[in-house]
Amino acid sequence: MPEQRVPDVVISRLPLYLRTLKQLRAQGQSLISSHQLAEILNLTSAQIRKDLSMFGEFGKQGTGYSVPYLIEQLERILHVDQVWDMIVVGAGALGQALVNYPGFEANGFRIVAIYDNDPAKIGLHLGRLVVKDVATMPDDVRAHRWRIGILAVPEATAQSVAETMVDAGIRAILCYAPTILALPPEVRVQYIDPIVHLQHMSYYLEREDES
Amino acid sequence: MPEQRVPDVVISRLPLYLRTLKQLRAQGQSLISSHQLAEILNLTSAQIRKDLSMFGEFGKQGTGYSVPYLIEQLERILHVDQVWDMIVVGAGALGQALVNYPGFEANGFRIVAIYDNDPAKIGLHLGRLVVKDVATMPDDVRAHRWRIGILAVPEATAQSVAETMVDAGIRAILCYAPTILALPPEVRVQYIDPIVHLQHMSYYLEREDES
DNA sequence: CCTTGTGAATATGTTCACAGCA
DNA sequence: TGCTGTGAACATATTCACAAGG
Numbered sequence: 516m517p518e519q520r521v522p523d524v525v526i527s528r529l530p531l532y533l534r535t536l537k538q539l540r541a542q543g544q545s546l547i548s549s550h551q552l553a554e555i556l557n558l559t560s561a562q563i564r565k566d567l568s569m570f571g572e573f574g575k576q577g578t579g580y581s582v583p584y585l586i587e588q589l590e591r592i593l594h595v596d597q598v599w600d601m602i603v604v605g606a607g608a609l610g611q612a613l614v615n616y617p618g619f620e621a622n623g624f625r626i627v628a629i630y631d632n633d634p635a636k637i638g639l640h641l642g643r644l645v646v647k648d649v650a651t652m653p654d655d656v657r658a659h660r661w662r663i664g665i666l667a668v669p670e671a672t673a674q675s676v677a678e679t680m681v682d683a684g685i686r687a688i689l690c691y692a693p694t695i696l697a698l699p700p701e702v703r704v705q706y707i708d709p710i711v712h713l714q715h716m717s718y719y720l721e722r723e724d725e726s
Numbered sequence: 727m728p729e730q731r732v733p734d735v736v737i738s739r740l741p742l743y744l745r746t747l748k749q750l751r752a753q754g755q756s757l758i759s760s761h762q763l764a765e766i767l768n769l770t771s772a773q774i775r776k777d778l779s780m781f782g783e784f785g786k787q788g789t790g791y792s793v794p795y796l797i798e799q800l801e802r803i804l805h806v807d808q809v810w811d812m813i814v815v816g817a818g819a820l821g822q823a824l825v826n827y828p829g830f831e832a833n834g835f836r837i838v839a840i841y842d843n844d845p846a847k848i849g850l851h852l853g854r855l856v857v858k859d860v861a862t863m864p865d866d867v868r869a870h871r872w873r874i875g876i877l878a879v880p881e882a883t884a885q886s887v888a889e890t891m892v893d894a895g896i897r898a899i900l901c902y903a904p905t906i907l908a909l910p911p912e913v914r915v916q917y918i919d920p921i922v923h924l925q926h927m928s929y930y931l932e933r934e935d936e937s
Numbered sequence: 938c939c940t941t942g943t944g945a946a947t948a949t950g951t952t953c954a955c956a957g958c959a
Numbered sequence: 960t961g962c963t964g965t966g967a968a969c970a971t972a973t974t975c976a977c978a979a980g981g
Contacts, residue, residue, distance in 0.1 A: 705923035
């Protein structure tokens with residue numbers, strides 16, 4: 516397996532390839548060409564072939580790619596041929612929706628604990644989990660060597676909660692708070708902010724009075 | 727104002743600039759240099775200056791940028807100097823969390839209706855909104871000329887609901903369903919899928935057994 | 938024929954470095 | 960001095976186009 520320095524932009528597309536391949540598998544398709552995959556994803560076939568070629572030669576000339584085999588390879592590359600335990604901090608509407616979301620388990624992730632600092636929320640039952648006091652989070656993270664945290668707290672507390680997570684051993688954070696976290700560079704952070712996406716789209720929308 | 731063809735990647739950064747400037751304004755800061763802003767955002771100062779220069783000359787040499795003035799300009803550029811009405815389709819845990827989220831109103835957006843096809847959810851009160859039958863959505867969208875829709879339905883129904891939205895006049899969709907929508911190119915779509923971000927990060931995490 | 942994988946060519950994006958100005 | 964705005968230089972990413980294989 517080559518896999519030298521792979522550009523981050525390539526890594527960002529692999530989960531989309533994997534997701535689409537799983538959909539095709541669910542529909543019973545066992546082979547796919549880069550052209551077909553490109554059409555579904557609104558990309559070019561050359562880009563898909565080049566991306567995959569950074570990790571090995573997975574296709575067959577004249578035939579294309581085996582869907583199950585490519586899924587297996589992508590899961591290995593993305594390290595989701597195992598299940599990652601995750602914690603959620605923040606048990607508001609968003610944290611509760613996350614705990615409720617069935618998509619994690621099927622894709623290599625599992626929420627194993629949820630925390631809040633609000634006494635009114637601590638003790639609340641959410642499915643199989645009970646909201647715990649965030650003060651107990653660092654010891655839990657250390658004890659279980661958990662690596663992934665989801666930040667679902669308000670902007671005002673996001674930075675300090677993130678620092679506490681990192682001190683306890685968290686190395687990857689999915690941040691739903693609308694702010695940029697200042698953290699050591701070895702900690703991976705990904706951001707989800709619907710406002711950013713909406714404003715990106717509203718740029719292209721004409722004003723009401725221009726229509 | 728020049729504003730010819732601006733690369734999409736530049737547009738994608740403007741909401742982050744705007745969000746950060748609003749945070750600085752809330753802290754009482756009235757001036758900022760491209761260097762300070764770059765440090766907060768983990769970017770280079772040249773990139774920020776070049777991005778902004780595509781829309782005009784907003785800064786002062788030796789001084790930097792006026793925070794309130796730059797906010798005003800970015801809001802104008804992104805068309806969030808008005809409030810956009812939005813609908814949500816899907817009143818599950820995610821749809822309910824979205825209706826509950828206070829961040830929209832402060833940033834140029836407002837959820838004005840939420841729909842579902844589940845009789846058990848129709849009629850449910852969520853804050854000031856009541857869940858309506860999704861069958862009534864197209865007429866509502868046409869009557870009010872709503873342009874923005876948030877898709878919070880399961881993957882299986884996302885494509886057909888999206889098509890119904892677009893037929894009714896929706897021109898921008900924020901899609902939380904984990905799938906790529908096939909829609910006419912004039913319709914803007916942005917995707918939010920936590921799995922994509924988590925798998926992006928797990929690529930960089932070492933396996934448990936490698937530690 | 939149909940595919941993949943890939944070097945070469947092109948296109949795009951970022952950073953450098955500095956003139957010009959407060 | 961300290962800053963912006965920007966052409967030039969550089970770096971990165973994408974697409975083309977084709978050899979090679981089934």
